Amino acid sequence: MYTVNKVLNVNVIVIEKDGRDAVAFGKGVGYHQKIGAQVLEEKISKIYVPIENNRIEPLIEFMNNVPVKYLEVANEVVNQAEETLSTELSASTLYALTDHIYFTVERMKEDVMITSSMYWEFKRFYPEEFKAAKKGVNIIENALSITLSEQEVGNITFHIIN
Structure with a gap:
């Protein structure tokens, strides 16, 4: 319990x-x-x-300011990536991905797009992580009823790798 x-x-x-x-x-x-x-x-x-336990307070504060649906979507992406890669990702991946998804959607509302300068490198050198990220982008798009650019696959790959 x-x-x-x-x-x-x-x-x-x-x-x-x-x-x-x-x-x-x-x-x-x-x-x-x-x-x-x-x-x-x-x-x-x-x-x-x-x-680190001393990081929980800023994390809870962050979660209080970000709609929980983004945390839930990030959790789905992490679960799918873990299944695809047959590995466990760290808790920090969940938190960083939640933050990334939230701010990506906020930027989209303001028509601000950020490209991934490492897109082609990730696709070439991390093909399995890239595949997992592509599935993750589909999860995000379906859950939030949005359309993300192909560059987002590179950004999500970054979070999965790190």
């Missing part, structure tokens, strides 16, 4: 794991939860623990 430290939405909560705050995902895991409540391990599908 884990203690709920914060409810971000119905599917995302902050829990205490091994004396540290962590972000936990699970279908309905935050539904009717209160701070201090106990949540069963079976209700959680994925847990992300920050590398």
Whole structure:
């Protein structure tokens, strides 16, 4: 069992794991939860623990300012990439990708596009990560009802590699 430290939405909560705050995902895991409540391990599908515990506060502040749908979409992209690559990505990938997706959408609203100067290098030298990023772009487009430029595949590849 884990203690709920914060409810971000119905599917995302902050829990205490091994004396540290962590972000936990699970279908309905935050539904009717209160701070201090106990949540069963079976209700959680994925847990992300920050590398350094002192980074959780800025992370929670960030998540309070970014709509949770971006965190959920980033989680889908990370899960898909992990499955495609048969590897586990770090928690920092989730947070960086959430930030990237959110600001990409905000820039799109202002007609500002950023290209990936490393697009061709990523495509050539990281073909599996590039393939995972391409699937990730499809997830983002479908979930947020937007159309991203092909250059976004390079940007998402960057986050998967790092």
